[in-house]
Amino acid sequence: MMKKNVFDSKIKAAEALAEYAAGEIARKSGYFNLAVSGGSTPAGFFSLLASKYQKVVNWSKVRLFWVDERCVSPDHEESNYRMTSETLLDHIPLPAENVFRMRGEEDPEEEARRYGNTLKELVPSGEGIPVFDMILLGMGDDGHTASIFPDQISLMNSSEICQTAVHPVSGQRRITITGPVINKGKKVVFLVTGDGKRAMMEKIFRHDPVYPASLVQPKSGELLFYLDKGADPS
């Protein structure tokens, strides 16, 4: 099932998503396994969780994972972990043992293997694939999602849980969960904002198969879009 939610501003989209995520966490008994994206878009959502929902959410039941990471040290300005720490983790009582970062500073191939094994060990699986309670995705204006870029679209159909990737322009190495893991998620949520994303969003809603974000089609989970009106093509 697919549901599109459009809001007047990116702050309103982040507010609605924070309310939704907090509700989903509250509804779950046992661990809530959440995988988050990086880049710049989730910062507002994370900040809201860290302020408005800091005392509302039972953070000890959240286990936090990453959808993708840039192969840099965790204090690097481009680190997805660093962005999440500064906007969310530094402000909430989420136990350190519930935080499972991708180690961008390690050898990428080894780290992709290690992280895949961590996911297999900790996240309940279906048909051998980890099933996250929620996966937060972003979309680049080139149609990539996670660190799966159009020129490496085979990662959407990989037999691995986690793989390495390369940014097509900068050549920066990346580690990413693969398409089958994304499509196993119970709630797969795109947060996309800004006029600059509208043209690509239109292609994604047309399911243009050239773009990885178009191939996000959860098998039995729910696909949700949180957009601001700038990113909405309709």
Ligand SMILES: O=C1O[C@H](COP(=O)(O)O)[C@@H](O)[C@H](O)[C@H]1O
């Ligand atoms: O490189 C990345 O890009 C996407 C989109 O980022 P945004 O800054 O345009 O929101 C992001 O979802 C991914 O996690 C990140 O590594």
